[in-house]
Amino acid sequence: xxxxxxxxxxxxxxxxxxxxxxxxxxxxxxxxxxxxxxxxxxxxxxxxxxxxxxxxxxxxxxxxxxxxxxxxxxxxxxxxxxxxxxxxxxxxxxxxxxxxxxxxxxxxxxxxxxxxxxxxxxxxxxxxxxxxxxxxxxxxxxxxxxxxxxxxxxxxxxxxxxxxxxxxxxxxxxxxxxxxxxxxxxxxxxxxxxxxxxxxxxxxxxxxxxxxxxxxxxxxxxxxxxxxxxxxxxxxxxxxxxxxxxxxxxxxxxxxxxxxxxxxxxxxxxxxxxxxxxxxxxxxxxxxxxxxxxxxxxxxxxxxxxxxxxxxxxxxxxxxxxxxxxxxxxxxxxxxxxxxxxxxxxxxxxxxxxxxxxxxxxxxxxxxxxxxxxxxxxx
Amino acid sequence: xxxxxxxxxxxxxxxxxxxxxxxxxxxxxxxxxxxxxxxxxxxxxxxxxxxxxxxxxxxxxxxxxxxxxxxxxxxxxxxxxxxxxxxxxxxxxxxxxxxxxxxxxxxxxxxxxxxxxxxxxxxxxxxxxxxxxxxxxxxxxxxxxxxxxxxxxxxxxxxxxxxxxxxxxxxxxxxxxxxxxxxxxxxxxxxxxxxxxxxxxxxxxxxxxxxxxxxxxxxxxxxxxxxxxxxxxxxxxxxxxxxxxxxxxxxxxxxxxxxxxxxxxxxxxxxxxxxxxxxxxxxxxxxxxxxxxxxxxxxxxxxxxxx
Numbered sequence: 122x123x124x125x126x127x128x129x130x131x132x133x134x135x136x137x138x139x140x141x142x143x144x145x146x147x148x149x150x151x152x153x154x155x156x157x158x159x160x161x162x163x164x165x166x167x168x169x170x171x172x173x174x175x176x177x178x179x180x181x182x183x184x185x186x187x188x189x190x191x192x193x194x195x196x197x198x199x200x201x202x203x204x205x206x207x208x209x210x211x212x213x214x215x216x217x218x219x220x221x222x223x224x225x226x227x228x229x230x231x232x233x234x235x236x237x238x239x240x241x242x243x244x245x246x247x248x249x250x251x252x253x254x255x256x257x258x259x260x261x262x263x264x265x266x267x268x269x270x271x272x273x274x275x276x277x278x279x280x281x282x283x284x285x286x287x288x289x290x291x292x293x294x295x296x297x298x299x300x301x302x303x304x305x306x307x308x309x310x311x312x313x314x315x316x317x318x319x320x321x322x323x324x325x326x327x328x329x330x331x332x333x334x335x336x337x338x339x340x341x342x343x344x345x346x347x348x349x350x351x352x353x354x355x356x357x358x359x360x361x362x363x364x365x366x367x368x369x370x371x372x373x374x375x376x377x378x379x380x381x382x383x384x385x386x387x388x389x390x391x392x393x394x395x396x397x398x399x400x401x402x403x404x405x406x407x408x409x410x411x412x413x414x415x416x417x418x419x420x421x422x423x424x425x426x427x428x429x430x431x432x433x434x435x436x437x438x439x440x441x442x443x444x445x446x447x448x449x450x451x452x453x454x455x456x457x458x459x460x461x462x463x464x465x466x467x468x469x470x471x472x473x474x475x476x477x478x479x480x481x482x483x484x485x486x487x488x489x490x491x492x493x494x495x496x497x498x499x500x
Numbered sequence: 501x502x503x504x505x506x507x508x509x510x511x512x513x514x515x516x517x518x519x520x521x522x523x524x525x526x527x528x529x530x531x532x533x534x535x536x537x538x539x540x541x542x543x544x545x546x547x548x549x550x551x552x553x554x555x556x557x558x559x560x561x562x563x564x565x566x567x568x569x570x571x572x573x574x575x576x577x578x579x580x581x582x583x584x585x586x587x588x589x590x591x592x593x594x595x596x597x598x599x600x601x602x603x604x605x606x607x608x609x610x611x612x613x614x615x616x617x618x619x620x621x622x623x624x625x626x627x628x629x630x631x632x633x634x635x636x637x638x639x640x641x642x643x644x645x646x647x648x649x650x651x652x653x654x655x656x657x658x659x660x661x662x663x664x665x666x667x668x669x670x671x672x673x674x675x676x677x678x679x680x681x682x683x684x685x686x687x688x689x690x691x692x693x694x695x696x697x698x699x700x701x702x703x704x705x706x707x708x709x710x711x712x713x714x715x716x717x718x719x720x721x722x723x724x725x726x727x728x729x730x731x732x733x734x735x736x737x738x739x740x741x742x743x744x745x746x747x748x749x750x751x752x753x754x755x756x757x758x759x760x761x762x763x764x765x766x767x768x769x770x771x772x773x774x775x776x777x778x779x780x781x782x783x784x785x786x787x788x789x790x791x792x793x794x795x796x797x798x799x800x801x802x803x804x805x806x807x
Contacts, residue, residue, distance in 0.1 A: 341518050352767040433642050440644045440749065441764055453644070460648035460753060464656055474645045481640045 150494040157490025160483035167480055171303045174296035179279070182293040183448035186284060188253065194283035194291070194468045200253055205230065205275055212251050216244040221268070228275050230254060235268035248273050282472045286462055289448075291455075291469065295476050298451040302480065305366045305435045305451075306428040312370025313431075314424060317377025322408050322416070324378070325385025336382065339375050351434065355443045362445050369434060373427060380423055384416040418495045425488035429481045436477060452477040505791065512787040516780070520570070523779045524563055527772055534579035534770045553579065566776070575780075576773035580765070586777040590759055594781065596666065597758035600750070601743040603678045608685035608739075613729070615686070616693025617720065620728075623698060631690055638687025647680045647753040664755040677750045685739055689732055697728040726800060733796050740789040744782050 151157055175182060189199055200208060205225050209232065213220055218234040225231070234240075245257040254273040261270040282291035324335040354368035388394060388411070397407050432452075438444040439453030452473050459470030535541055535549050550556040554565055569576055575586035619631035654676060655663025667673040700706060701724050709723045710716075748760035759778055766774035 341515065341522070352764065429640075436642065437644060437749070441752065443768075456645060456648070460644075460651075463648055463652045467652055467656075470648055470652060474649060478641050478645060481642070482636075485636070485640050 147491075147494040151490055154490040154493065156486045157494075160486035160490070163479065163483040164487060167299055167483070168303060170296055171300040175293065175300060178290070178293040178296055180290035180293045182289065182297040182450065184289060184293075186278065186288040186290075188251075188288070189278070189280065189284050190288040191286055191462070191466045191469075192280055192284050193466065194281060194472070196279075196281065198277035198279045200275075200277065205253070208251070208253055209248070209273075212247055212254075216247050218244070225275065228277060230273045230275050231270075232272075233268070233270050235263075237267070239266045240269055242269075245271060245273075283466065283468050285455075285458060285469060286466075291472060294450050294455060295452070295473055297449065298455055298473070299476065299480070301362070301445060301449065301451045302432045302435060302477075305362070305369075306432045308363070309366040309370035309373060309431040309435075310424055310427050312367050313374040313377055313427060314420070316371060317374035318381050318413060318416070318420060320374065321378035321381025321383075322385050322412055325382040326389060326404065326408055326412060328386070328389070332382075336379075339378055342372075343375055351438060352441075352443060355438060362449075365438075365444075366431075366435070369431060373431060373434075377420065377423060377427070380419050381416050384419060385412050388412050388415050422488065422492045422495055425484065425491050429484040429488070432477075432484070433481060452480075505795070508791050508794070512791075516783055516787065519783045520567075520776070520780060521563075523776060524566065524772075525559075527767075527770070527775060528559060528562075530770070532770050534772060536770070553577070566773075570780075575777040578766075578774045579771040580769045580774070581771075586773050589762055589774065590777055590781060593757060593759040593762060596756060597744065597747050597751075597760065600674070600677055600681060600747060600756070600758065601740070603674060604681035604685065604743055605736075605739060607678060608682040608689055609732070611682070612686045612689025613693045613725075613732070616690040617697055617725070617728075619690065619694045620697035620701065621720065628694075631694065635687040635691045638683045639691075641683075643680050643684065644749045644753065646683055647676075647750055650676050650680060651753065664753070666756050673754075677754045677756060680750050680754075681743055681747065685743070688735065688739075692731045692735060693728055696731050697724060700724040700727040703727065730797065730801055733793055733800060736796075737786065737790040737793045740785060744785060 192199055206223055209223060209230055210220065213232065213234070216234075218236050218240065220232065220234050222233040223231070240262075242259055242262075245259065248254045248257045248271075253276055255276055257271060257273040259269050259271045263269070280290050280292070282295065285291055285294065320335065320339075324332045351369060351372060354372065355365055394407060394411055397411055402410070435444055435451060436453030436456065439451045440457045442457070444453055445451045455473035456470065456477065459466075459473055463470045533555070534553075535546055540546075541549070547556070554562055557565070566576065575590070578584050578586050578589055581589060615631050615634070619628045622628050651663045654661045661672050661675055665673060701720075703724075705727075706719060706724050709719045714723075744760075747758055748764060750756065751758045751760040752764070759781065762774055763778040765771070766778065
C-alpha cells in the first residue's frame with residue numbers, strides 16, 4: 122500500500138495530517154494511471170474540437186464545392202499549382218481571345234490576351250463564373266482595345282482530410298460529427314442516469330412487492346432484442362436527434378437501475394439510514410440525502426462506460442441510415458458513406474473510422490482508470 | 501433432467517408472450533403504415549389492401565388474430581416482399597445467419613481460448629500485454645468500422661477475397677464476415693479465459709495434478725481448462741444474442757442475404773409481420789441458448805444441480 126505514505130513531511134514536522142477524502146485518493150490514483158491520463162488529454166482535445174472546432178474550421182460543414190468532389194486528403198491547397206493555368210485556359214477559350222501570355226504569381230493569375238476585334242470588357246465574367254477565380258480586373262487596355270492585360274485572384278482552398286462525394290470538406294464534417302457524438306453521449310447518458318438512479322433507488326428502498334414488480338419490468342425490457350427496440354424508438358420519434366437520444370437513454374437505464382438497486386439494498390440496513398428513519402426523515406428525504414449520494418461511486422464508473430456505448434449506438438443507428446439527417450452528420454453516417462465510396466476514395470472511410478475509434482478508446486481507458494481509482498477492492 | 505428442460509421451456513412462454521405483445525403494440529403505435537407511399541395509393545386500393553391484411557379491424561382484434569395464427573405456427577404474409585410469407589423469408593435467411601453466427605462463435609472460442617490460455621501461462625510477459633492490447637482493440641473498435649476496412653484491404657487493395665456477396669456460401673465469401681463477427685467475441689473470450697485460467701492455475705486440484713507428475717500440457721488442457729471455461733460458458737448466451745444483432749451490420753456491408761436486413765428493412769417499411777417474425781426468432785434463440793448454457797454448466801461443474 123503505497124497510497125498512504127507514512128513519512129510525509131507534515132508528519133515529520135509534527136503537524137496534523139489532513140485526512141484524504143475518497144475523491145482525493147481516487148484522483149491521486151488516477152493521476153498515476155498513464156493510459157487514463159493520456160485518454161483524458163485526448164478527450165479534452167475532442168471536447169475542444171467538438172465545441173470550437175466547427176467555428177475554427179475554414180469551411181462550413183454543409184458548404185458544397187462542386188469543383189472539388191472527392192479530392193483526396195492533402196496538405197497542398199487546391200487547385201494545385203500546375204492545374205491553375207490549364208483551368209484558366211479552358212475557361213478563356215470561351216472568350217475566343219488569343220492568349221499571348223499567362224502566368225501565376227502567388228495567388229494572382231496574370232493574363233495577356235489579344236483579339237482581332239475590339240474586346241468587350243464584360244468578357245471577364247467568364248473567368249468570374251468559375252469558382253476558382255475571383256476579383257477579375259482589367260489592368261491595362263491597349264489604345265485600340267484589341268489587347269488587354271488582366272489579373273484575377275486565385276482562390277486556393279485547403280482540404281486537409283479531402284472532400285466527400287458532394288464536395289464538402291471532410292475535416293469540417295468530422296468536427297461537427299464529433300460535436301454531435303459528444304452531445305448525444307452526454308444527453309443520453311444523462312437521461313439513463315436520471316431514470317436508472319430514480320428507478321433503482323426506489324425499488325431497492327421500498328423493497329417487497331414494489332421491488333419485485335419494478336425489477337420484473339427491468340427483466341422483461343432486458344429480454345427485448347435491443348437493436349429492435351432502438352429502431353422502433355427511432356421510427357416512433359421520427360428523425361429528431363434530441364428526442365431520439367432521450368429515447369436511447371430511456372433504453373440504456375436498465376443496468377444503471379440494477380446497480381443502484383443492489384447498492385441501495387445494502388445501504389438500507391446501515392445504521393445511518395436507520396438513524397435518519399428514527400429521526401422521522403421522510404422516505405424521499407432519506408433517498409435524496411443518504412442513499413443516492415452513497416451510490417455515486419459505482420454510478421460514475423458505469424456512466425463513463427455508458428458514454429462510449431451510447432456513442433457507438435448512435436453511430437450504429439446512423440450507419441443504418443436511422444440517425445441524424447443531412448446536411449448534419451455524425452461519425453456513423455460518415456463511415457457508412459466512406460464504406461460506399463471506399464473504392465474510389467478510401468480516405469473517406471479511414472479518417473472517420475480513426476476519429477471514432479480514438480474517441481471510443483480514450484473513453485474506455487478513462488472508464489477503466491476511474492474504476493480502478495474509485496474501487497480499491499478491485500486492485 | 502428432462503423435467504427441468506421442460507419446465508424451463510414452459511417458463512419461457514410468459515417472457516415470449518410479453519415480448520410479442522410489447523413489440524406488437526409498439527410497432528402499431530409508431531406513425532405510418534405498410535402501404536404509405538410517396539404518392540398515396542388510391543382510396544379504394546388502400547381499403548382493399550387493408551381488408552385483405554385485416555388492418556381495418558380494431559387493434560385488439562388484430563392482436564388476437566395474430567396470436568391465433570402464431571399458435572398454429574403461422575407468422576403471416578410479408579407486407580413489403582409481396583408473394584412471400586414471413587416463414588419463407590426467414591426460412592431462406594435463417595440458415596445463412598446461423599451458418600455465419602456459428603462459424604464466428606466457433607472461431608472465437610478456438611482463438612479466444614488459445615490466446616487467453618497463452619496469456620495466462622505467461623502472465624505479465626510481453627505476450628500477455630500483447631493479448632490484452634489486442635483484446636481491448638477488439639472490444640473497442642465497432643464492427644461497422646472493421647467490416648468496411650477489411651473489405652477495403654483484402655477485397656479492394658489486395659484483391660485476395662471477394663469484397664462482398666454471398667456466392668452460395670463459399671469459404672472465400674464467408675471469411676471476412678466471419679472474422680468481423682468473431683473479432684469482438686475473440687477479445688471478450690480471451691479476457692475471460694485469461695482471468696479464470698490464472699485463478700485455476702493457482703487452485704488446489706491443479707497443484708495436486710502437478711504433484712502427481714502429470715505432463716504440463718495435460719494439466720493445463722484437462723484440469724485447468726475445465727474450471728477456466730466456466731465463465732466462457734455462461735457468456736455464450738449473451739454472445740449468441742450479440743452475434744445475431746451484429747449480423748445486421750455485417751449483412752448490410754457484405755451484402756449477405758441473412759435475417760438481419762429483414763429486420764431493419766421491415767421496421768423502416770412498417771412490415772409488421774416480418775418484424776414480429778424476426779423478433780420472435782431472436783427471442784427464441786436467446787431463450788434456447790440460455791437453456792443450453794445452463795445445461796452445459798451443469799455438465800462441466802458437478803456442483804451445479806438442476807432438479
